[in-house]
Amino acid sequence: MAKAKRILKWQRDPAGMRLRILEAAKQEFAAYGLAGARVDRIAAAAGANKRMLYYHVGNKEDLYLEVLEGAYEKIRAEERTLDLEHLDPPEAIGRLIDFTWNYFLRNPEFLALLNTENLAKAKHLKRSTKVKSMHSPFVEMIRTVVTRGVESGDFRVAVDPVQLYISIAGLAFFYLSNSATLSVIFGRDLLKKEARDERLEHMIALVLAALTGKSTAAFVGAPALPSLEHRVV
Amino acid sequence: MAKAKRILKWQRDPAGMRLRILEAAKQEFAAYGLAGARVDRIAAAAGANKRMLYYHVGNKEDLYLEVLEGAYEKIRAEERTLDLEHLDPPEAIGRLIDFTWNYFLRNPEFLALLNTENLAKAKHLKRSTKVKSMHSPFVEMIRTVVTRGVESGDFRVAVDPVQLYISIAGLAFFYLSNSATLSVIFGRDLLKKEARDERLEHMIALVLAALTGKSTAAFVGAPALPSLEHRVV
DNA sequence: ACAGTATTTATCCAACGGGTTAATTTCACC
DNA sequence: GGTGAAATTAACCCGTTGGATAAATACTGT
Numbered sequence: 001m002a003k004a005k006r007i008l009k010w011q012r013d014p015a016g017m018r019l020r021i022l023e024a025a026k027q028e029f030a031a032y033g034l035a036g037a038r039v040d041r042i043a044a045a046a047g048a049n050k051r052m053l054y055y056h057v058g059n060k061e062d063l064y065l066e067v068l069e070g071a072y073e074k075i076r077a078e079e080r081t082l083d084l085e086h087l088d089p090p091e092a093i094g095r096l097i098d099f100t101w102n103y104f105l106r107n108p109e110f111l112a113l114l115n116t117e118n119l120a121k122a123k124h125l126k127r128s129t130k131v132k133s134m135h136s137p138f139v140e141m142i143r144t145v146v147t148r149g150v151e152s153g154d155f156r157v158a159v160d161p162v163q164l165y166i167s168i169a170g171l172a173f174f175y176l177s178n179s180a181t182l183s184v185i186f187g188r189d190l191l192k193k194e195a196r197d198e199r200l201e202h203m204i205a206l207v208l209a210a211l212t213g214k215s216t217a218a219f220v221g222a223p224a225l226p227s228l229e230h231r232v233v
Numbered sequence: 234m235a236k237a238k239r240i241l242k243w244q245r246d247p248a249g250m251r252l253r254i255l256e257a258a259k260q261e262f263a264a265y266g267l268a269g270a271r272v273d274r275i276a277a278a279a280g281a282n283k284r285m286l287y288y289h290v291g292n293k294e295d296l297y298l299e300v301l302e303g304a305y306e307k308i309r310a311e312e313r314t315l316d317l318e319h320l321d322p323p324e325a326i327g328r329l330i331d332f333t334w335n336y337f338l339r340n341p342e343f344l345a346l347l348n349t350e351n352l353a354k355a356k357h358l359k360r361s362t363k364v365k366s367m368h369s370p371f372v373e374m375i376r377t378v379v380t381r382g383v384e385s386g387d388f389r390v391a392v393d394p395v396q397l398y399i400s401i402a403g404l405a406f407f408y409l410s411n412s413a414t415l416s417v418i419f420g421r422d423l424l425k426k427e428a429r430d431e432r433l434e435h436m437i438a439l440v441l442a443a444l445t446g447k448s449t450a451a452f453v454g455a456p457a458l459p460s461l462e463h464r465v466v
Numbered sequence: 467a468c469a470g471t472a473t474t475t476a477t478c479c480a481a482c483g484g485g486t487t488a489a490t491t492t493c494a495c496c
Numbered sequence: 497g498g499t500g501a502a503a504t505t506a507a508c509c510c511g512t513t514g515g516a517t518a519a520a521t522a523c524t525g526t
Contacts, residue, residue, distance in 0.1 A: 009520095036267070054514095170407030175403060179351075180351045282504065282505055
């Protein structure tokens with residue numbers, strides 16, 4: 001019988017395959033956590049065979065660490081393009097908040113991955129050499145903004161940049177990462193457009209009011225005391 | 234051979250058993266998440282047999298939901314004893330922050346459970362009738378404080394109580410829940426005593442400064458710009 | 467063309483893990 | 497002191513899952 005060699009059964013594409021595997025793995029780990037993730041599902045979603053994961057990346061935990069490192073690289077890379085140095089300090093902080101918020105919104109897997117890693121007490125991250133090095137520049141960027149703000153008189157207080165960043169990230173992270181449970185217990189959809197806009201305004205107003213001492217219009221104008229009924233929908 | 238009936242192999246204690254199972258389950262789910270938790274480990278830790286879980290509570294997910302409900306009940310119950318109504322508004326908010334922070338510190342499993350439930354998109358919580366009802370009073374408690382603060386002139390702004398609570402919780406939650414990864418990334422131990430104290434001060438100062446417009450001593454005096462080196466340790 | 471290597475597929479398996487069945491022991495009440 | 501229900505134990509079942517093996521197929525340089 002003719003062996004029908006003309007029909008290619010598959011093409012080689014190691015680089016592409018690797019990317020598809022990592023992308024599929026990211027979604028899977030984000031959706032189910034490390035323990036809940038299934039290697040077979042990752043393979044299927046990547047249009048690959050399970051064996052390929054082991055060939056291209058390694059075992060489940062190696063795969064997970066690679067995904068995690070990639071996630072950190074991506075956000076820190078985007079942050080580097082923020083160019084806060086050329087804005088006046090309050091604007092710079094506002095922009096950082098805005099970016100952080102929208103990045104978290106656009107990349108919900110990032111939040112889930114961080115939670116997963118913290119459940120594991122960062123044991124994978126500790127093994128990672130890549131990740132540790134990429135944060136000093138980021139902290140320095142914020143420190144510069146704060147220093148400039150204090151010198152210009154825009155900020156009445158000098159805050160520890162790490163403390164400030166954790167606060168900014170926390171205001172956004174908790175809201176989004178826990179939106180499912182918060183929506184249930186407070187009986188309103190925290191992810192709908194108006195709620196998201198309101199949250200962003202609230203966060204910016206809160207942080208800038210504390211830093212500058214001046215109440216922004218947004219903060220004052222926030223939809224306070226919406227009604228006696230807390231279900232605003 | 235003598236049957237040695239005198240020696241009791243075990244005693245009945247259904248109520249106690251149930252409690253031990255729930256406590257063991259809480260630790261297990263908090264430590265490993267829902268998917269990572271092992272029914273056998275829970276049984277062992279409870280000093281019980283695996284079969285007992287199914288006898289006293291139900292399957293793994295029922296067990297998990299019961300643990301989760303218990304966790305919410307516990308924090309809301311403690312919050313109810315805060316008695317914020319009798320404090321003047323800034324003090325009341327400070328106290329709420331202080332309580333939230335310390336509760337999270339004392340009950341790290343609570344944070345882990347919430348993360349686990351959010352990974353599951355709150356699908357268990359949605360089935361729970363108990364939990365939804367117990368949050369309105371809590372929101373009203375905060376709303377009252379805010380209203381009083383605005384009326385007394387202590388607060389220059391009226392904030393949505395839900396928004397405010399999410400911010401307070403977020404400031405504490407993110408720091409503690411993510412302390413493992415953050416400690417690695419920023420190269421300093423965020424859980425050591427001084428760091429914890431500093432964080433609490435920072436949070437109170439941040440929120441109160443935003444609400445009252447007045448900079449508190451604590452906020453100004455925060456260990457800002459610790460040095461050019463961000464590793465403070 | 468051809469050899470050698472890189473990539474992919476098709477199976478297999480041993481361990482694990484949730485859940486169940488059935489037998490055993492304790493205790494409350496008569 | 498006997499009896500039946502409640503509580504507990506021990507043993508097993510069976511689908512799942514991470515990982516491994518070996519064979520097949522495509523590509524590369526010569």
